[in-house]
Amino acid sequence: MCGIYGSTILYTESQVKDKLQRTAFRGPDQMGSQFYKSDHYAIALGHNRLSIIDLDARSNQPLSYLEHIEIVFNGEIYNFKDIKESLHKKGYTFKTTSDTEVICAAYLEYGEDCVNHFNGMFAFVIYDKMKHQFFGARDRLGQKPFYYYHNGKDFEFASQVSSIQLYNNDLSISEHAIHTYLTWGTIPDPLSIFNKIHKLLPGYSFIYDLKTGDFKSKRYWDIDTTNKNKFTGSYNEAQTELKKLLSNAVKIRMFADVPVGVFLSGGVDSSIVAAMAANTYEGKIKTFSVKFNDKGFDESVYAAKVANHLQTEHNIIECNYNEGLDLIDNFHHYYDEPFADSSAIPSMLLAKHTKKQVTVAISGDAGDESFSGYHRYNWINQGAMFMHIPYPVRLILSKLTALAPHYRLKIISEYMAFRSIESIYIDSMTDYSLSTREDNKSLIEVNELKYLINKNKNLLERVSDFDLKTYLNWDINTKVDRASMAYSLEARAPLMDYRIVEFARSLPTEFKFKRNNQKRILKDVLYQFVPKQYFDRPKAGFAIPFENWFRTDLKDYVLTELSKEGLQEIPGINVSDVTNRITKHMNGSANNYDLIWKLLVLKQWLKNNRGYEIR
Template sequence: MCGIYGTTITYSDNQIKSKLERTAFRGPDKMDWKSYNYNDATITFGHNRLSIIDLDPRSNQPFNYLDKINIVFNGEIYNFQELRKRLSQKGYVFNTTSDTEVICAAYLEFGKKCLDHLNGMFAFVIYDIRKQQFFGARDRLGQKPFYYYLNGKEFEFSSQISSIQLFNEKRLTISTNAIREYLSWGTIPDPNSIFNEIKKLQAGHYFTYDLNTGKFKNEEYWDIDYLGKYKFTGTYDEATLELEKIAKDAVKMRLFADVPVGVFLSGGVDSSLIAALATKSTNEKIKTFSVKFNEKGFDESIYAKQVADHLNTDHHIIECNYKEGIELIDDFHHYYDEPFNDSSAIPSMLLAKYTKKHVTVALSGDAGDESFIGYHRYNWVRHMNNIYKMPKPLRLLAAKTLNIMPHYKLKVIGGVIHNKSVNDAYLSTLYSPESNWFEFEQTNKLHFEELKYLYHENKNVFERVSDFDIKTYLNWDINTKVDRATMAYSLEARAPLLDYRIVEFARSLPTDFKFQNKNQKRILKDVLYKHVPKEIFDRPKAGFTMPFKEWFKADLKDYVLTELNFENLSEIPGIKPKEVIKMINQHMDGSWNRTGLIWQLIILRQWLKNNGQGFSIK
């Protein structure tokens, strides 16, 4: 787990050093850069290393292999030992015990097809000396970030946008379209970024860049089976055994490291399963970590402790209060680089901060909800699906009636069921449906390429929304949140349920294996119950959230009213300050929960204040 950087643009050594220092938190163990001459030009590769596998300096990057290629790599290849054996049999010689060297040999052996052989989370760029080209890729599900600037023969890339941003005021402009997308969706969807000229390499894609011509080619190498071609034909019991087998292997692979490893344990199904399988995969006592909030309804730590006690782990509970929360908010822009609206990033950062004191790698339960239909909103889809079977006039009458009701939640429901289809209704729950506070027209929700995963008839609605969330919410939100939160404290997060074998297997299963009646994540739970008593989980599902609703009206009220006063709101492009202030007042008097809006604007205001100087907005 590291930070990578590279450029064909000429910068001074001090400028390169500054670019690497800007994201040194991603890899504090070793910072280095090297320049390579080709024709009459120069390439620079840089790297911030967080040493996880083969701690010896011989595995430092930028890494040269056989004088044929140079590489900078961020992430982990979990099956590198198996792949190394296969490549050794083909005559490749290895001088390290790192996965970096294995990527190099795999590239020389298989070319771009090397990606089919890698099981891991990664973003890397190879400089192929003979071909005079870059070959780069991002993992299948977008766990590791990759940003790039491209303008002919000017090419610059990095793990985080801030490294490219430095010394580039003349090249970059802040995107009004990105701000509009952020205000609508809470994030900036791939491949866009907050700057017009910087793009994200999409998950499951690779690129080639010809250094002589400046030609850039971007192609997809992996995708989920959204057409429903592959179907599991065995019994439910057979599927349960197969899932457990794959999950055990995924966990075991991710426990391998030359540094201490632990597990994030929320007490929910997903993280409890990972913790249970981890304890069965090693003779060492597993360290587990959870967050505790004092506010009623937000403290899940008691359930995490029950699981930890049953599994006999070395459990650590981290307490969070608003004072520490506000400190993390103030530093948020430094680590997240772009406006980002998921407030659970704060407890994620807190969890990472304290976990790092004990381990350098932590396994998480991310991706269980998307793959196995676990979110509350999927149960909501079940109700909506029935509502959309009603005659249209009756449904529209119900929507109109709800819209005039006094309670804001009823108004929201009325707005949702007013949509033309259940697909549109689901989509409207993911972006901001209100636009009366926008100066510009709201983002057209129908312009995303990823909508193809939702708008088709090859699968039922539950499978479609699950596919859509894997390609959007999981990638754009969850993976971004976890990567930045953990790397802020030089902690590597690994997610066994994001193993592409599990994702592909889940996509092949019949829906009722995952969601039967009201039983969500059915098959995942049944694997878990083999290891942890079912009674511990006999409770409503809880999300990983902070009590911002209460804090914004009490402990953080002055902070909110100061940060989002009329003057500061007037500096945010695209919004109507008077309308926003009305909405903030609704939150303060308790008539409408505006937590999302308040957090969203605090983060945007903070980013513009700390990053907007010197850049024009277009």
């Protein structure tokens, strides 16, 4: 895993070096750049390398293949050995043992279709000297980031927006992106915080014509929206198939020329990954978890129990308050854009200390999206029952229920006033109360809504599809990539293997969610390795005790940064309403820590990016 960069803009060698240096934490083992000129254009390619496979300098990038292919690549192709063997039979030769060369050879053999042969997480750009073009792609689920600037002629790309931002004088901050951030808590693809910088969508490839400046992207993969690709076997047969897929997905992600470990929270997803890893690895696998001393936030005891059962070499990382505060102060440097998921802080702490022992960590991300694991799937399923009541009757019931003193009934009252179950789900995932914009509706009309309103599938399948395309990509993948790469740690996610995602999408809903038993099939596979009683407890998130910290140790910091004067520096928010909500949090009458964190992150980013016009 690394950082990539490229541009057709005539920056100096020193400027390109500065752009690479800005995100050198992504790949501290080697920084390389090359400049190329033709009669029609001049380009620069750059790379920050984190050496994982083939540690020899021969695999440094930009890497040349034959005489007309140059590549910069971030990520891993897990099935590269199989592809390499197939290409070798077709006459291709290789000088390294890395997966980078395999991408080049596959491109030459299969053209744009090469991406369909790759099982991995990746963002790469190939400079084809004969065709005078860039060909690039981003992995199916968006694990690896890809930002690009295109003004109709010039083209610049990077793993993080800050590399493009440096020395680029054609940028302005997007007010729409700020409002979208306030709504979603992150900036949805393909937007970025800057107007002329975009993200390549997951499952997309592109061609940029170096002569004409023309840029065209196209989708090469998507989840099945037709609901025609259905698994027709029995539940036991599905378990057998899932176990086989999981075993292979973990096995191919264990391959590396550096030490490998596993993130273990003690939950279902990380536990099944750890179990498969322990089953594959020769010797004791290293596992890592975070411990918080605050009551209600320490889940490390569950991770330790699973680790003991699997006989792993377990490491518990204690969260130090001052260390957490340091991460908050430097948050903008690693995340580059406003990002409101506060679990990024414990994720960074976990990565920081895990890196001391390993360079690759296997995670359990994507189990909830594929196997219906989130709490909200349960209540949205229950709430759907109210939607059968005619809307005028629901409005009356809503007003009557609102008078009840119980909080749960008040929530039900609010939901009964919505016209559709889909609008309830969107409301639960967003917050547009912060914005003073009149066109708030536009902030939630993302292209991915088509997965939520897809009439070919039932409600639970639709919300899962929607989360795979939004929450997993916009939030989880951003969080994990930036948190891990901040400390030069590669994070791999077996449950994001596209074969597992596609298999999960094909399963009958009751295989995943039956009588409130969420992640049913995943649990039943797990129980073949770890006793069921270890997981007889409520599902826990990966949280930091900000609710208490904002009222105690961080109170002065919050009140200073988010004073009325400070809030007025944030465009388009309702200052009086926000101030009132902060006051309620501080006096304990409400828990608004998520709102406070969201605004602190945005305020910090804006403060460190003064001088740009906001429009």
